Amino acid sequence: MEKYIKEDDFLARWISGELSTEELKKFENSKDYTVLKRINDASQTLKAPTFNNQALLNKLREQTSAKPQTSKTRVIKLIPNWAYAAAAVMIAFGVFYVMNMQSNFNTGFSEQLAVVLPDNSEVKLNANSHLNYKTLNWRSDRKLELEGEAFFDVEKGKTFKVITNEGVVEVLGTEFNVISRNTYFEVQCMEGKVRVTSNTLHKNVVLLPGEAVRIVNNNFEEWNFELNEPNWLVGESTFYNAPILQVLQALENQFEITFDTSNIDSNKRFTGAFTHKDLSLAIKTVSTPMNLSYSLDKEERIIRLSSKE
Amino acid sequence: MSSETKSVCEQETYEYLYNAHSQTLYNYIYYKCGDKQQAEDTVQDAFVKLWNNCSKVFFEKAKSFLYTVARNIFLNEVAHKKIVLEHQNTLSNRTTNETPLFLLEEQEFMQQLKDAIANLPEKQREVFLLSRIDKKKYSEIAEITGVSIKAVEKRMSLALVTLRKQFGKI
Structure with a gap:
């Protein structure tokens, strides 16, 4: 037998009719061709023994129909229905959470804190104050709640609102200082234009740089000052004709002390400043011009004030 | 799914x-x-x-x-038997003019072929018969026997070579 015929797939290709005409011609002329051709032709007339596949099918039907119910597939869902409900609830909670996500900032006694808002506006919180705002969508809804004292340096943009218990401060882009403690409300404008609306008086006033307003005895009280930024940022609290109780409260916040004010005239006004660094010096600077004497109770950190007369 | x-x-x-x-x-x-x-x-x-x-x-x-x-x-399963193939007598219908001698020789050849196929190694035999009797393509045979198409072709060629050797000269 010639060598090429014995090649791996030569005869296989011949059977499947994949030989080229040249190969076929050469092969047909070889002496093996007639025999192989005859083998191939004859083998195609062969038959496998007959197989009664219908009988076997009937047999199989018997076998398989006996237990189709037991082998019936139970379709177990990859994700059960309740998971969709759970996911929906989770998403609802998630959206609710994000929508209401708030940033909270608190300062304790004698603490200060600088906060940069999402639009790069800056807030400086003075002691014992609380600030919170919604982080989502800040740029289109610049609104924050304040309790205490803070200085704002607002970037230009949509209306910027500071909401306090006593009133609302609205600006477009400016610097201003807000104090809102208990019933006291004071705003100082350093730059730009600020509109202050009082919740109790239902009135509003527009402040220009250097102007300040406070609500005293249910009245707007306006005054002017000459500062680029509030003094508390550099360790001093400055007051202009401020109610004495307000000044004492500022002292309390800076030094974590309590004043007993039962013996003094609360209508007095104070103009001046006190330092945040030294308690006794600060108390002296306030009490001396106001003609007050004081006694210190170190354990309880209570200072009793009384008029000197 | x-x-x-x-x-x-x-x-x-x-x-x-x-x-x-x-x-x-x-x-x-x-x-x-x-x-x-x-x-x-x-x-x-x-x-x-x-x-x-x-x-x-x-x-x-x-x-x-x-x-x-x-x-x-x-x-x-262990026990194997020798396979016995039948053959379709299609030839007889169209060979009325053939001599008895030819028919006898033809019959002899068929018997020889069946024996030769039965004696083929199992792997060559299954490929050869799936191709020749069941008319399966090599790709199908590969799927049935679980080997590659190349291996099927090789077995097919080998089967033919082996069969050819059984017959010597005719």
Whole structure:
């Protein structure tokens, strides 16, 4: 037998009719061709023994129909229905959470804190104050709640609102200082234009740089000052004709002390400043011009004030 | 898993698979072992197994599942018989003008061929017969026997060479 015929797939290709005409011609002329051709032709007339596949099918039907119910597939869902409900609830909670996500900032006694808002506006919180705002969508809804004292340096943009218990401060882009403690409300404008609306008086006033307003005895009280930024940022609290109780409260916040004010005239006004660094010096600077004497109770950190007369 | 996929557990699908593959499966096993009963039993076992596993076997995979199962069942059997092939007497219809001598010689040749095929190594035989009797393409044979197409071609060529040697000169 010639060598090429014995090649791996030569005869296989011949059977499947994949030989080229040249190969076929050469092969047909070889002496093996007639025999192989005859083998191939004859083998195609062969038959496998007959197989009664219908009988076997009937047999199989018997076998398989006996237990189709037991082998019936139970379709177990990859994700059960309740998971969709759970996911929906989770998403609802998630959206609710994000929508209401708030940033909270608190300062304790004698603490200060600088906060940069999402639009790069800056807030400086003075002691014992609380600030919170919604982080989502800040740029289109610049609104924050304040309790205490803070200085704002607002970037230009949509209306910027500071909401306090006593009133609302609205600006477009400016610097201003807000104090809102208990019933006291004071705003100082350093730059730009600020509109202050009082919740109790239902009135509003527009402040220009250097102007300040406070609500005293249910009245707007306006005054002017000459500062680029509030003094508390550099360790001093400055007051202009401020109610004495307000000044004492500022002292309390800076030094974590309590004043007993039962013996003094609360209508007095104070103009001046006190330092945040030294308690006794600060108390002296306030009490001396106001003609007050004081006694210190170190354990309880209570200072009793009384008029000197 | 799309809902359009046919489930093998459906009686209809199952019988479709049976009609499509039982004969070839039977022949395949018979070519291997030459035992009709064993071939039939194997076909039955393979299809029972397919039914029992119908939920796990995708429709598209059922064919190769059947052949693989049949192969494995076959491997577990020990006794092999010599295969006995029948042959269609198609020749007799159109060879009325042939001499008795020729017919005799033809008959002799067929017998020789059947013997030669029966003596082929099992792997060559199954490929050769699946191709020649069942008219399967090499790719199909590869799927049935679980080897590569290249290996099928090689076995086919070898089978022919082996057969050719049996006959010497004619």
